[in-house]
Amino acid sequence: MTAPTLPGLEPAPTPVAPRPGSRAARMALPRSIDVLKDIAIEYGVCVRPLAMRRTDLDTGLTEVIDLPCGATREDKCPPCAKKNRRLRQAQIREGWHRNDEPLPGPEPATEAQKSLVLFRAHLEFSRDEALRAAQWDQVTDLDEAIREVEEAITAEGLRGRVGPPHASDDEGQDDEPGPRRKRSTKRRQDAPELPRRKVERRTVGKTYIAPDGSTYQPSMWLTLTLDSYGPVRPDGTPVNPARYDYRRAAWDAVHFPRLLDQFWQNLRRCEGWNVQYAGCVEPQRRLAPHAHFVIRGTIPRDVLRTVAAATYHQVWWPSVDVQRYTLDRLPIWDEQAAAWVDPDTREPLTTWTEALDIIDDDPDAEPVHVVRFGSQVDARGVMPGTEDAERTIRYVTKYITKHTGDCHKATTDRQRKHLDRLWQQLQLTPCTDRCANWLLYGIQPKKAHAKLKPGRCKGKVHQRDTLGIGGRRILISRDWSGKTLADHKHDARAWVRALLGVTTDGTQLVDNQGDTTERIRHAWELARPDDPDVGPMTHRLMRSISERARWRSELLAAKDRAAQESLDLSATQHSAQHDGEETQ
Numbered sequence: 001m002t003a004p005t006l007p008g009l010e011p012a013p014t015p016v017a018p019r020p021g022s023r024a025a026r027m028a029l030p031r032s033i034d035v036l037k038d039i040a041i042e043y044g045v046c047v048r049p050l051a052m053r054r055t056d057l058d059t060g061l062t063e064v065i066d067l068p069c070g071a072t073r074e075d076k077c078p079p080c081a082k083k084n085r086r087l088r089q090a091q092i093r094e095g096w097h098r099n100d101e102p103l104p105g106p107e108p109a110t111e112a113q114k115s116l117v118l119f120r121a122h123l124e125f126s127r128d129e130a131l132r133a134a135q136w137d138q139v140t141d142l143d144e145a146i147r148e149v150e151e152a153i154t155a156e157g158l159r160g161r162v163g164p165p166h167a168s169d170d171e172g173q174d175d176e177p178g179p180r181r182k183r184s185t186k187r188r189q190d191a192p193e194l195p196r197r198k199v200e201r202r203t204v205g206k207t208y209i210a211p212d213g214s215t216y217q218p219s220m221w222l223t224l225t226l227d228s229y230g231p232v233r234p235d236g237t238p239v240n241p242a243r244y245d246y247r248r249a250a251w252d253a254v255h256f257p258r259l260l261d262q263f264w265q266n267l268r269r270c271e272g273w274n275v276q277y278a279g280c281v282e283p284q285r286r287l288a289p290h291a292h293f294v295i296r297g298t299i300p301r302d303v304l305r306t307v308a309a310a311t312y313h314q315v316w317w318p319s320v321d322v323q324r325y326t327l328d329r330l331p332i333w334d335e336q337a338a339a340w341v342d343p344d345t346r347e348p349l350t351t352w353t354e355a356l357d358i359i360d361d362d363p364d365a366e367p368v369h370v371v372r373f374g375s376q377v378d379a380r381g382v383m384p385g386t387e388d389a390e391r392t393i394r395y396v397t398k399y400i401t402k403h404t405g406d407c408h409k410a411t412t413d414r415q416r417k418h419l420d421r422l423w424q425q426l427q428l429t430p431c432t433d434r435c436a437n438w439l440l441y442g443i444q445p446k447k448a449h450a451k452l453k454p455g456r457c458k459g460k461v462h463q464r465d466t467l468g469i470g471g472r473r474i475l476i477s478r479d480w481s482g483k484t485l486a487d488h489k490h491d492a493r494a495w496v497r498a499l500l501g502v503t504t505d506g507t508q509l510v511d512n513q514g515d516t517t518e519r520i521r522h523a524w525e526l527a528r529p530d531d532p533d534v535g536p537m538t539h540r541l542m543r544s545i546s547e548r549a550r551w552r553s554e555l556l557a558a559k560d561r562a563a564q565e566s567l568d569l570s571a572t573q574h575s576a577q578h579d580g581e582e583t584q
């Protein structure tokens, strides 16, 4: 680049190359370590591998093996993040248009299993009787017996617990003394005004038959957005920052996941079948979260709109209208009272339980916040196997390798100020019922303790670059593909192995999902980067790159061979057919 010429000055002489051997000349050369990293990224080799020491249990020989770090974010490791995105895409693809149930129901219970559950029921009855008769020693004995039977039930191959544990054998279940709190009817979520049907177990959408007899089973794509907080410019910043509702934006962002849960629940009840989805939460340019989903099967667009409009989530938390403390005058922990107290009067602050009781006793109480969707609900049908379907999957997973804060980088002053104003609100907004920020509002959060930092909660949503999106960003319903991400990973490797003709490569550590059919031959441990047998990171990177480059050409050759073989095969078939015709 040439320096700009100031008016009235002689134009700068054409730039000359820096003197050979000068510092400038040296700095103009690319650094070899950067080139190495770039090549690693190009070849899909993890740039911050984990060194694992593998000991062969038969021979006692050890070997250090690099395993990919498995990062999901590009800023940590681009190759691993890309690989993770490909797996997510595979997962979405596999569940989206399937026309059979991914998880057929469980197998019927055996007689042995049934009799154990029956036995457990008898114990429950006896425990109840002993409890009424105040025969405490018997209750203890029965609790012991119950524990044993429950273990036997698990060992017999049943999933989950028969019933919740009794209070005596699970401490910390409810920390509040006295009779168990009854949940107030007031703080219950109101039911939305929607038709309600019994939800069938079906997760697969309808199949349609065209006049020509061919069947097709379309699926859907859906975007759910939050409400407006005030008009915004194309760069996402508010037209009038003073009128933009940052408080509502912050609360909505924090409670968005609950709103989405509520939406799927309402939709399933309204539609009467177990609708499945896979999608992603990400920020819009205005920095509010929205969510893209692919849905298996079709649902009329107006039903989606009606359900979205009727869905809301009420937050029954104490009021945050008055901020009673600020960072320069904060409540303090009183060791003796085991409570947070006012710094001047030493009065204990309202406890969480008391605060909720106040809400319950107030006939006019209203939820402190209600989250709703905005009116913009985009949905359309997508046919399986089309370029449109692939494009949609890419669109849904577009930002999953990025940090929330990196999806729309603030590049102008106006954008940075907008982000700062939102962050200011997020810092004050309580993230959960245990958030240390409740202390600012004169309330001790649930399970308050001495280590809380009033107004400086460590919760994710208070951090600037999360934009209040603190939870999981990838949302996949339970019966989507019937597989976990680890299962999909396994599939991808199996495919590559089959192509290369490798049956076992010995490094099955990450793949071993509990199947113990293979004899355990190796013990693994994490090696420390400064262990003498680990070696410098750059050496390890070079080895991995070389290995990957050779592996890649082998894979390409195998593909070519496979293609050539099928070509040869069809050629022979064709010529055979041809011969047949000629002899006729």
Ligand SMILES: [Zn+2]
Pocket: 045, 046, 047, 048, 049, 068, 069, 070, 071, 077, 079, 080, 081
């Ligand atoms: Zn990595």
Ligand SMILES: [Zn+2]
Pocket: 429, 430, 431, 432, 434, 435, 436, 437, 457, 458, 459, 462
């Ligand atoms: Zn918090």
